[in-house]
Amino acid sequence: MSQADADLKIVWKGTNGQNFWAGRDGESAVAIVDHCMSKGADGTRATLESCANWFAKPKSEVSAHFGVGKDGRVWQFVDLRNTAWANGILEQPDLSLPWLAECVSRKINPNRRTISIEHEGDSNDTMPEAQYRATLALHRFLIATVGIKADRQHIVGHYQVTARQRANCPGAGFPWARLMSDLAASSFQDPVTGFAVNEPFASFWRDHGGLSVFGRPVSEAISGEKGFPECQSIQWFERARFELHPGGVIMLGLVGNEARKLFQMAI
Numbered sequence: 607m608s609q610a611d612a613d614l615k616i617v618w619k620g621t622n623g624q625n626f627w628a629g630r631d632g633e634s635a636v637a638i639v640d641h642c643m644s645k646g647a648d649g650t651r652a653t654l655e656s657c658a659n660w661f662a663k664p665k666s667e668v669s670a671h672f673g674v675g676k677d678g679r680v681w682q683f684v685d686l687r688n689t690a691w692a693n694g695i696l697e698q699p700d701l702s703l704p705w706l707a708e709c710v711s712r713k714i715n716p717n718r719r720t721i722s723i724e725h726e727g728d729s730n731d732t733m734p735e736a737q738y739r740a741t742l743a744l745h746r747f748l749i750a751t752v753g754i755k756a757d758r759q760h761i762v763g764h765y766q767v768t769a770r771q772r773a774n775c776p777g778a779g780f781p782w783a784r785l786m787s788d789l790a791a792s793s794f795q796d797p798v799t800g801f802a803v804n805e806p807f808a809s810f811w812r813d814h815g816g817l818s819v820f821g822r823p824v825s826e827a828i829s830g831e832k833g834f835p836e837c838q839s840i841q842w843f844e845r846a847r848f849e850l851h852p853g854g855v856i857m858l859g860l861v862g863n864e865a866r867k868l869f870q871m872a873i
C-alpha cells in the first residue's frame with residue numbers, strides 16, 4: 607500500500623438523497639475543482655459537520671463530492687458517477703482551460719465534468735498539515751482512479767469557473783504550488799509515449815523495476831468501471847497491466863493467461 611492510500615480514509619455521508627443530479631448526462635469527469643467552505647449559510651464559520659448538514663437540507667441546493675476537514679477527515683457526499691452542485695455558475699470562466707471552454711461552447715454545466723472538493727476553513731487560512739496530507743491523498747486517488755490529469759489545467763479553483771462571486775474560493779491560503787509539486791514529484795511522465803504514471807501506481811512501478819521490468823506506460827490510469835469491474839482502476843504498460851483493487855492493493859493482471867487464451871496457444 608502506498609503512502610497516499612495509507613493517508614486516505616473516505617467516509618460516506620451522502621446528502622439525504624438530494625441536491626445532486628443522478629448521472630452526468632453523458633459527460634465524464636475531467637477536472638477537479640477545489641473549494642474552501644468559508645462561511646456557512648448563517649454567516650458563521652463553516653465546519654465539516656455544518657457543511658454536511660447544509661448539503662442534506664432540501665433548501666440548500668448545493669453539494670460537493672468531498673469535504674476535507676482541518677483534522678484530515680475526508681467525507682464523501684456525492685457518488686462520483688453523479689453530478690454535484692458545486693460550481694455550476696459560469697462567470698468570466700477561464701477559457702485557457704480547454705475543457706471549460708468546451709463547456710461554454712457546448713453549453714454544458716461545468717458540474718457535469720468536474721469533481722468538487724470542499725476544504726474546511728476560510729480563504730486566507732493556512733492549511734493545517736493533516737488537512738494538506740488528506741487532500742493530497744484524495745487528489746492522488748482521483749488521479750489514479752478517474753484518470754484526471756495531474757496539471758493545473760485539470761486541477762483548478764472555483765474562482766476559475768466563477769470569477770467574481772467566488773474570487774476567494776479556495777483563496778490565498780490554498781497551497782497550489784506545494785500540491786502541484788507533490789503531485790508531479792510522485793509521478794513519472796514518459797517522454798516517448800506521453801503517458802504519465804501517477805500514484806499509487808508510480809511507487810509500485812518504481813519499486814518493482816520500472817521501465818526495464820514493466821516497460822513504458824501505454825495508457826493513462828483508466829477507471830475500473832470501463833471493463834474491469836473488480837478493480838478501482840487499471841493502467842496498461844508495454845509488458846503488464848497494473849490493477850488497483852479495493853483497500854489500495856495493487857496487483858498485476860493475469861495477462862499471460864489472457865494472451866494464451868487469445869492466441870489459442872497449445873504450448
Ligand SMILES: [Zn+2]
Pocket residue numbers: 640641642692764772775776
Ligand atoms: Zn467554491
